[in-house]
Amino acid sequence: MSDVAISEHKRPAFHWMDVLWLLLLAVLAVLPPVAEIHKQLTLLAIGLVQLRESWFLRKFPQRGTTYVVLLKIALATLLIDHTGEVSSINSSYWPVYFLPVVTAAEYFSPLATLLWTALASAAYCSYLYPALQEYEINAEGYGLLGIRILFFFLAAMVVNRYVVETRHQIKRYQDLAETLAETNRRLEQAQAEARRSERLAALGQMSAGLAHEIRNPLGVIKGSAEMLQQKLNEADPLANELADNISSETNRLGSLVTRFLDFARPLHLELVPQDITAVLDRALQSVSFAQKNGAVRVERNYQANLPLVPLDEGLCEQAFVNLIQNAYDAMGSRGGVLRVAASTVNGSHPRGVEVRIEDTGPGIPAELREQIFNPFVTTKKTGVGLGLSIVSRIVDGHHGSIRVENKQATGAAPDRQHGASFVIFFPADPATSAPE
Numbered sequence: 001m002s003d004v005a006i007s008e009h010k011r012p013a014f015h016w017m018d019v020l021w022l023l024l025l026a027v028l029a030v031l032p033p034v035a036e037i038h039k040q041l042t043l044l045a046i047g048l049v050q051l052r053e054s055w056f057l058r059k060f061p062q063r064g065t066t067y068v069v070l071l072k073i074a075l076a077t078l079l080i081d082h083t084g085e086v087s088s089i090n091s092s093y094w095p096v097y098f099l100p101v102v103t104a105a106e107y108f109s110p111l112a113t114l115l116w117t118a119l120a121s122a123a124y125c126s127y128l129y130p131a132l133q134e135y136e137i138n139a140e141g142y143g144l145l146g147i148r149i150l151f152f153f154l155a156a157m158v159v160n161r162y163v164v165e166t167r168h169q170i171k172r173y174q175d176l177a178e179t180l181a182e183t184n185r186r187l188e189q190a191q192a193e194a195r196r197s198e199r200l201a202a203l204g205q206m207s208a209g210l211a212h213e214i215r216n217p218l219g220v221i222k223g224s225a226e227m228l229q230q231k232l233n234e235a236d237p238l239a240n241e242l243a244d245n246i247s248s249e250t251n252r253l254g255s256l257v258t259r260f261l262d263f264a265r266p267l268h269l270e271l272v273p274q275d276i277t278a279v280l281d282r283a284l285q286s287v288s289f290a291q292k293n294g295a296v297r298v299e300r301n302y303q304a305n306l307p308l309v310p311l312d313e314g315l316c317e318q319a320f321v322n323l324i325q326n327a328y329d330a331m332g333s334r335g336g337v338l339r340v341a342a343s344t345v346n347g348s349h350p351r352g353v354e355v356r357i358e359d360t361g362p363g364i365p366a367e368l369r370e371q372i373f374n375p376f377v378t379t380k381k382t383g384v385g386l387g388l389s390i391v392s393r394i395v396d397g398h399h400g401s402i403r404v405e406n407k408q409a410t411g412a413a414p415d416r417q418h419g420a421s422f423v424i425f426f427p428a429d430p431a432t433s434a435p436e
Contacts (some may be wrong), residue, residue, distance in 0.1 A: 295335025330361030
């Protein structure tokens with residue numbers, strides 16, 4: 001039947017109630033008529049079906065409950081046939097039909113339970129025709145038969161209502177557990193982001209002080225090297241070359257100090273609601289123009305009618321440029337595919353826009369995935385590991401979130417990854433964006 005709703009309740013392999021069940025059947029087997037071997041064999045069969053009920057459900061996941069109820073109806077009908085002293089319809093064992101009725105109520109939906117109860121009642125009433133061939137049944141007898149059948153339906157409905165309510169309660173508990181698990185996951189993520197922000201703030205203060213202290217002597221070194229070059233001119237080529245090296249390396253250190261200061265400088269965001277895809281396109285264009293690498297194919301997938309997002313255009317473009325540049329560097333000269341997607345986020349999250357920047361490079365090692373946004377952590381042979389830290393600060397300043405995922409290569413082993421995916425969330429502007 002298509003409306004069958006199988007309960008997920010699993011009975012233990014052998015329970016003390018199974019022993020009690022066998023004892024009750026044994027008592028029925030020794031009650032009159034004692035000499036009826038067919039009655040005893042039928043009771044034994046009923047006991048075996050009851051004990052092996054869980055086996056039927058495991059062996060036949062789709063039809064197991066149907067087979068169990070049919071077997072119990074057949075065995076109950078057979079027991080009635082062998083225990084009727086005057087006629088089978090008057091057998092004292094007629095309550096045996098409660099077994100298939102209650103079993104159906106335990107596993108099936110209310111409508112299916114009514115149908116199974118009607119089938120069990122029809123099996124019981126099938127002995128009415130042979131009885132009418134030999135005896136005359138008066139109105140009181142018909143009334144008694146009707147009462148018995150009504151009790152079948154009453155028992156079925158009482159048990160089924162309890163089972164259905166239990167299923168609904170279990171479903172509510174499962175939904176609540178899933179909600180709590182999701183809430184815990186978000187809380188842990190928020191705590192991790194808060195700890196990261198605290199570390200970034202502390203390191204930022206330290207970096208700012210250190211960078212200022214380094215910048216002053218660097219200025220003196222650079223000025224001295226330039227004056228030395230002017231004094232030496234062409235008189236001593238070797239000394240002139242060494243002075244030039246000092247000047248160039250001082251410039252490189254000055255650039256590094258500037259990056260430290262960029263990392264440490266407090267963000268002063270000027271948030272203006274705007275279309276985030278325009279900022280993404282500008283970042284893609286600037287990096288693609290600088291790279292001039294035709295081996296990288298850029299794929300854009302922007303959802304239509306994205307809500308406006310409060311952005312600091314310059315800082316947000318800087319964050320996207322850093323992420324896109326990292327993707328280009330990860331794919332290298334062999335090239336690959338850079339996928340940039342933007343979509344709306346609704347549901348239990350705050351409404352906003354989710355941006356995905358994916359590459360087909362080697363991915364990020366698992367041991368670095370939790371630390372990749374910390375300062376001085378990098379997967380590059382060159383670099384100081386401040387780029388993603390700056391990106392994280394910019395995203396935090398927009399009250400958003402950023403995480404990194406490794407994409408599983410198609411057909412690859414579970415430990416083989418194929419590319420990295422940075423997922424950035426920006427909350428939408430509440431004044432210009434209403435939920436759908």
